[in-house]
Amino acid sequence: MDILKHYLDFSVFSILGLMAFIATWFIIERLLFFRQVNVSDYDHFDLLTIDLTKNLTYISTVGANAPYVGLLGTVLGILITFFDLGTTKTIDTGQIMVGLALALKATAGGIALAIPSIIAYNALMRKVEVQQAKFRAHRDFLVEKSAHEKV
Template identity: 45%
Template sequence: MWLEYVFMGIMGLMSLVGLYVFFERLFFYKRINLSDFSTRARLEKELTRGLYVLASVASNAPYVGLMGTVLGIMQTFYIMGKEGMGDTLKIMTGLALALKATALGLLVAVPATVLYNYLVRRARELLYEWEEKHARKGD
């Protein structure tokens, strides 16, 4: 079934985009110099840049997987209606492949959520560190 490969490709692309954002932000956080930022707003803007992409991957992957499952089941029922109830092996294989899309959606979404939460926490830590340094300068 060609539909399975389309959704596997979409999930693969979503996971690659999510990993790219994660590693880009991770390396940015490691090399950032907090002294370069004069305002909290500017720092926060830089720290959170691109995080929405990872959040979108995490929140939408299950829906994309569910769409693959629904379309796969619809395709299986269409084939059943066209060919009759005949071959149970084809029907079960079609349904199993359709459910694989949901599993892939969850397989992409769960790690993406974990990575997103890690980056948000790291961004907050850097903001707190910046605030602490600027509070000392004001004393």
């Protein structure tokens, strides 16, 4: 139990840090891609969609799972607090409150990572929708242009 007690915060926040790095990496990658994408380079809507949505799953996964990683850290922190109380056989409300407060920081960290990840995912999905609309408009323009040239 001592190993868990000493390395719990480090483990939970290392995992959350890795998740934050992954989300940040793919958010930057997607933003750079969206800056240079040209819908007229695509011949098919689905090929465009595949390229536009690449790596968005990772961002969504971080946003969806970061609170659970934080919650796991909180549950383990509470478990450690109660274990320590049980082994000392004394009830010190101050010790209980400190243990619970420290345990809750893992959940706060998970939520703090999830919120910007989900915001970024939604913003990037909006960019996907805009690019798809541009593709449809470009395709419709080409169809109309070719119909007028035949007349």
